[in-house]
Amino acid sequence: MPTLILRKLRMGKHRPKRRPKLKHRFRKANRPKTRNFDEPAYKAWRKEVYKRDGYKCQWPNCNGKGKVYAHHILIWSKYPGLRFSLNYGITLCYKHHKQVTGKEEDYVRLFSEILLQKLRKKDANNS
Numbered sequence: 001m002p003t004l005i006l007r008k009l010r011m012g013k014h015r016p017k018r019r020p021k022l023k024h025r026f027r028k029a030n031r032p033k034t035r036n037f038d039e040p041a042y043k044a045w046r047k048e049v050y051k052r053d054g055y056k057c058q059w060p061n062c063n064g065k066g067k068v069y070a071h072h073i074l075i076w077s078k079y080p081g082l083r084f085s086l087n088y089g090i091t092l093c094y095k096h097h098k099q100v101t102g103k104e105e106d107y108v109r110l111f112s113e114i115l116l117q118k119l120r121k122k123d124a125n126n127s
Contacts (some may be wrong), residue, residue, distance in 0.1 A: 035076060041084050046070040049089035057093035058114050064093030071097055073111045075104050087115065 035042060049070040057064045072079075073088045082088045090111050092100065100107050 035083075045084040045086070045089060048086050049091055052086065052118075053091035056091065057096055058090050058111075058118075059092060059096040060114070062093060062096060064095060066094060068093055069097040071100065073104065073108055090115065 037043075050068070053068075055068060057068055068091045070089050071092045072083070073090055074082055076083060079088070
């Protein structure tokens with residue numbers, strides 16, 4: 001018997017069904033709004049946040065070593081007008097960035113107080 005017929009007999013009713021094509025999922029209108037990490041404005045914002053925070057995690061009493069992340073205090077996708085505002089960014093280590101991501105609204109007050117203290121300290125030094 002030819003192999004094609006044998007294959008059909010073996011699979012019988014358990015032949016895998018073909019999945020429908022989901023072209024509509026990838027249309028431009030249905031794509032999620034994602035950030036472009038290579039965008040010049042985003043790179044500049046991130047660099048300024050790092051510079052302001054001294055490339056250190058700003059979490060109270062954190063001595064985290066290693067990579068730091070420029071984190072948006074308010075959710076990036078919900079507040080497009082504040083995306084590149086220096087006042088809405090803070091530097092966090094991996095541990096704290098992971099802890100905060102997805103729960104940004106719970107930490108807005110803490111981060112605002114941290115940045116306010118930093119601003120007051122800077123003003124006191126300039127006076």
